[in-house]
Amino acid sequence: MKIGVLKESILSDHRVCINPAITKVLISKGFECLVEEDAGVGSNFKNSDYTEAGSSVVSRESLFENADIIIKINPFDKADIALFKKGQVVISQLFHKSNPELINEIASRGVSAFSMDAIPRISRAQDMDILSSQSNLAGYKAVIVGANEMTKIFPLMMTAAGTITPSRILIYGVGVAGLQAIATARRLGAIVEATDIRMETKEQVESLGAKFISVDNTGEQSEGGYAKEASEDYARRQKEAVNVSLFKADLVITTALIPGRKSPVLITEEQVNQMKNGAVIIDLAASHGGNCELSKMNETVLHRGVKIIGTTMAPESVSTNASDLYAKNMLNFINHLTKETQFTWDLEDQITNDTLIIKNGEIRKS
């Protein structure tokens, strides 16, 4: 079986879905690896690193021509799909629930498609869970970006030239990204507060030494560890509880997502108006509509002295590590799907079943 590693086509995404070290593992298992030219450059992997690991570095055309399995991080774009050949297996994030068109197009090419974002959050799938591995880095990087954008430093410092008060950081949504953001901001010495609709996160926040802002959440539910959409009443209570902190915050990081839905609006324009001059908001939910009303994906909006940065670019920019982890997830996933380089198509298995969106051109999930 030949695995084709595509270069990401989104310019701001510097990752690559397989790193040289993992190609080596795959090759030792009997796969062949075809890597698109310069696929690893953004992650500081040279073409020579791949060839030294035993892969062939090939042109895009030759890759689509020869590969049995084609892999990528971001959803395939039109140009990719056009080159698919019947019978190929393609793997990437497909976001099938919100992208029916894309799914139809891929299906029409007669390929089988697995979606990495559909991997269920069960214990044995933890090592394939790209959401966790990438969100984690996003949490870290969001803090670094915030620290870089701010005109203040994080820690308290009592110096001969006066005392610098510590920055106050507020984090909305304490999933994987939120937790890592808390940990990183705490390390740098900021005063960190966080809030989440799921009350079980209180203990987790405190286990990282930060303060949890409790919002009475009677009536709200969660589902398999994920939050469901919050009621309007909850949103109002949340604002009341959090505003004091929000208006004092120097940096706000929002990570609140609801799987398969538009992300909830947690910070309205009216709230932004009352924030500190010079405050920064990093909205990691921007790609799903944003947790801040004013945020725009991949843009920095300046509103009345507040900088609002809409991004998911966080993990993409720590591309070396992000690619390493993604590659390991991908390896584990491929290992799970195959036996001696052949796909097993074991649809009894929850992971296979959940992720196999298209089988030989037939759409299984939508």
Added chain:
Amino acid sequence: MKIGVLKESILSDHRVCINPAITKVLISKGFECLVEEDAGVGSNFKNSDYTEAGSSVVSRESLFENADIIIKINPFDKADIALFKKGQVVISQLFHKSNPELINEIASRGVSAFSMDAIPRISRAQDMDILSSQSNLAGYKAVIVGANEMTKIFPLMMTAAGTITPSRILIYGVGVAGLQAIATARRLGAIVEATDIRMETKEQVESLGAKFISVDNTGEQSEGGYAKEASEDYARRQKEAVNVSLFKADLVITTALIPGRKSPVLITEEQVNQMKNGAVIIDLAASHGGNCELSKMNETVLHRGVKIIGTTMAPESVSTNASDLYAKNMLNFINHLTKETQFTWDLEDQITNDTLIIKNGEIRKS
């Protein structure tokens, strides 16, 4: 006495030499404050903040017309000097030793000029010491910038998708900036090593939990806490001792300065060639010629996969805090020079004597 607060003319410098809080103190002491329009914007101080504190926000022309004392952070530029009036007192960093032309020009305007960078490093002057207060922030910010530029994260993380090894940071020169850089990088979880020509810094480095790379420095001397120029022999020994770490480093921060001299070249092109693909060098000595042969002031040079960032912009970008500290230093300095708003011209005093470069058009130091 009217103090005129100029806006910095260098675009990348977002600081201002007096913040609203300090103008308030000055006013309570009997001074009047004239602040140039939008002087504080880069540090997130609004004009209204100044007026609320009791200052007048005025145009540039009116400032030069009315102020008795004119203050600024960076050396006055030609446009400023042209507007000086005889008898005014002007205060900024003048770097008189390396800028004889500038001094002549200023002197020709018949003003008195104090230079902030000439404040002696004695205990009672610590609260006016802008070098310390700004270098400190530079050390912090250099790490943040480095973390932002890198494609790796700092800390060790053992995750389901594999282990991320910690980044290795190497710091040249352990003055104020170097120490704060060590502290900040350590907080973020990196493995930090540092070296300095002054052996007493070993204990200081270790007091921050980092590793000191000792270079046999027999024959080298320091002078009043500052390093003197190193011999060629030392440079060779230093390379030998440090290269192992340099070639493994993910981030290198150089801060080695010798007062009044071109900064020593510590990293040659040949050494850069052997560094890791994706490594980042932040050269805080760039404005004095740079510790890395390849660095260019205010530019990012990409050399064989290594990013070399030449900058002093570090403190300027955490402008709120930098301005706060600078303002406090300035306040303490003005307090020291004056009694009931009048200059005392006490030339017996070491601080006054060292900093008064021009008295009524007469050059005292060069």
Added chain:
Amino acid sequence: MQILEFLKDNLNLIYILTLTVFIGVEVIKNIPAVLHTPLMSGANALSGVVIVGAIITMLEADPTDYIALTLGFLAVVLGILNVVGGFVVTDRMLQMFKKKKS
């Protein structure tokens, strides 16, 4: 009254008892739990001090009183069993507190 008399006659003994109880208590309290068993075992060996009485019984027995001698013999055997066995077992238990060499 008899008891009071007895007390009076044995005043020294009573002081000795009191002081010994104090020492016993003072010496044992605050010992770590892992030592409970070895200590119990050591104390057990010490309670074999009854052997001294057994020997005296034999020494004082009429050499022709075979019953007394037999009983005394038995008492000595049992007593010394308690003593020797007790100390040796204790010693073995305490092996585990030897610092292992790597």
Added chain:
Amino acid sequence: MQILEFLKDNLNLIYILTLTVFIGVEVIKNIPAVLHTPLMSGANALSGVVIVGAIITMLEADPTDYIALTLGFLAVVLGILNVVGGFVVTDRMLQMFKKKKS
């Protein structure tokens, strides 16, 4: 030999002495240094137990032996001084270990 005789006659006493010394040692060792002075003071008060002897001297003195009575009187006064003064001073020293209220 006389000494051995003496020992034999006073065997109980010797046991009592031995045991008491053990207790004295056991009770005092490992006390914090700040308690040294109060403890010294407390022990000093206890050494005033000699008062008991002084009282006995007076009780046993011939009521007409004025010298003995006078000496006894002095001994009692000195002894009780030691006792009362000792305990009260100790108590005052120990005031400083009362937890201050805020």
Added chain:
Amino acid sequence: MMITLDIIYLIATITFIYGLKLLGHPETAKKGNLIASLGMGLAIIGTIFLHNLIIPTFVYSLIIAAIAVGSVIGWLMAVKVQMTKMPELVSLFNGFGGASATIIGLVEFGKNIGNASQTATTMAAIIIGSLTFSGSVVAWGKLNGRMKSLIRLPKYNLINNLVILGLIIFATYFVMSASNSQMLLYLLLIGALIYGVLFVIPIGGADMPVVISLLNSLTGIAAAITGVLYSNMVMIVGGILVGSAGLILTFAMCKAMNRSISNVVFGAFGSSNAAVGDGSQSEKGDIRSTTISDVAILMNYSQRVIIVPGYGLAVAQAQHAIHELEQLLESRGVQVKYAIHPVAGRMPGHMNVLLAESNVSYDKLAEMDDVNPEFKNTDVVFVVGANDVVNPAAHNDASSPIFGMPILEVADAKQIIVNKRSMNPGYAGIENELFYNPKTSMLFGDAKKCIQELINEVKNM
């Protein structure tokens, strides 16, 4: 030369006291045992040779023979016994001591008829000695499984109290009547033997150590009483010493087992296991809970310790404490490392962040795959606030939500200590069989508190 013997007895007494004292510290315990045994040897030899009676050689031979026989047998038994069977052997030896006291009492009885106080003393020696004997034998039988662990007559408490009351009344009457009836004497003996049996049979196997300690204390008292018979100081002081020390030890053992003292005194032993754990014990096996000092000694005398941190360590914010413990153990020559499971905690790298905060060296953190083969050479694994990541259900139980997740194979280690607050499950919400593993002991309590106490305990060693 009786005075020499007195001096010898004095010395022996001192060795007893000093030896017992040394026995109370792990470092000096062996020495204490040795010193006490030397004192004992001195007392025995002195007793045999230093007296002013005229003794026929054959009596001497008999005595020496008795001592030789007993010593050899005792030594052999003690040396041959397996480590795990030691407590029952101690019980047996203790019984022998009691029997010895009984026999002495029987022999002396005849000599003292008419002297009320002597008779009373003899009687006390017989009663206490024989009940100790029978009780100890029963305890021994229970521990080595020769006897069913728990036999309870209806109203056994009441019966027992009546029996002992009867015995005392009977003995008092005996003394008062100044009788010399051998028959009555043997009746008393039999009564005491029966009481000893009745006293021990209702008590569960787990409580046996407490019972043995109590019986041991009684043997000491029996020895002291016998000593009074001969005005023999070493017996009196030695016996009382064992009596008081044994009683305090009994209380200490109760406390360590979380049993109240009244439980013991009023015969309400036997309510078998400590009140920890939920109802499912019977299926899964027993939970062994352990104490701070046990864990401290275990760790201090280990060569290799691996710490497995989990989410609970973060909740307890015990990162600084665990680092201190690690350093302390290292300073004692113990090799310590941390085994980091990839999903320990609640976010990727949670343990790394946590331990970095307290400056744990990166070199001490081992990844799961590297450390798993090392467990089998590990003396102690200390699992702190971790649960799912060491749950063997991930291998064994296909129906469990964590099935298929790789885990840290701590069960390979020689001993496992698990510190958590309760038997509550972790994130996955499932039970953990590891806790029922015979090699596992549970240290219940908040991680920070427990670790800090551990540090203190280790420091005092």
Added chain:
Amino acid sequence: MMITLDIIYLIATITFIYGLKLLGHPETAKKGNLIASLGMGLAIIGTIFLHNLIIPTFVYSLIIAAIAVGSVIGWLMAVKVQMTKMPELVSLFNGFGGASATIIGLVEFGKNIGNASQTATTMAAIIIGSLTFSGSVVAWGKLNGRMKSLIRLPKYNLINNLVILGLIIFATYFVMSASNSQMLLYLLLIGALIYGVLFVIPIGGADMPVVISLLNSLTGIAAAITGVLYSNMVMIVGGILVGSAGLILTFAMCKAMNRSISNVVFGAFGSSNAAVGDGSQSEKGDIRSTTISDVAILMNYSQRVIIVPGYGLAVAQAQHAIHELEQLLESRGVQVKYAIHPVAGRMPGHMNVLLAESNVSYDKLAEMDDVNPEFKNTDVVFVVGANDVVNPAAHNDASSPIFGMPILEVADAKQIIVNKRSMNPGYAGIENELFYNPKTSMLFGDAKKCIQELINEVKNM
């Protein structure tokens, strides 16, 4: 009813032992003192009223009068004395006890002529009692300054040893000769008195507490000897108890003062100050060095403690330890905060970085200007590894390199504890007068080690 008295004595003896035991812990010390005093009261009352002699009323009245007079005087003296003068008062009281024993010996002497062992006992009481008396009075005089602190005859050691030897030989001869000479008796008395004086005068004031403790131990022995005279158990046991406890205490005090025991035994006291500090002491005043347990008790019983961290804390990497200490003290109800000097350490914010690492709450960090007025309400300032930032030379000494630098005004606090490794200067390279301040005590040692030991000590209280 003498038996009742015996029981009372037994009870009193027990209260002595138990009281002394309780005196060994800060929490129970007061109670221990009370219990022992109750026992003593009981013994005194019992002695007066429970005997079978026929005593004329006027003797009773005399006894009661003596007790009343002595009690009132003793009580007044004890209540009136200033805190700082207590040790000398203790010495005086102790001397009275010795005098009392001497007098008893003198009175008893006449009654026992011819009985060698009684005479020997009496003699011992007189010698020990009187040397204790004279020695204690000298110690008292020295401590309250009535006597020059240090008087040394040439070869005083030799002379002293000769005198005591002479006394012993003289006393032995006396006993052997069965003489009844009052003159010789008074000669002995005077000799012993002189020896007491000779023994104490060469010893320096700083060592007086050790001497008092030693003399105290001797008074106990004198009491015990007197007890032997009357076969009085409470005196014997009580006296020996004080004798042995006092001796151990003497050793403990030597150890706490870093003096070897042989120093004490062989009369080589007096080499005045401990060997800490450089030559400049005489000019600057004395350095008082203190111990871990003193500091622990001081802090534990304070209300407000301020910690002043400096560069040394960073060098020692003691940030985790200091945080633990802070939390521990807070848990004991002590208010703790940190005073952060703006240039403490070697970089701006050094202390902030350091303390943040161990998670010290930001609320606990006080800036210099805010905290300076608070020092005067502070019980203890704990200066850890800081030097220049608390150096009053910044105010006082215009020639010093730090002149004009603002400092933390720790000298306003009630007590100052400075922890550093030596008398070495800090960054500025200058001496620090604060260390010679009478309110300052130095705790020498590595900060981490010291703080960890402090934590242990506080925990045990």
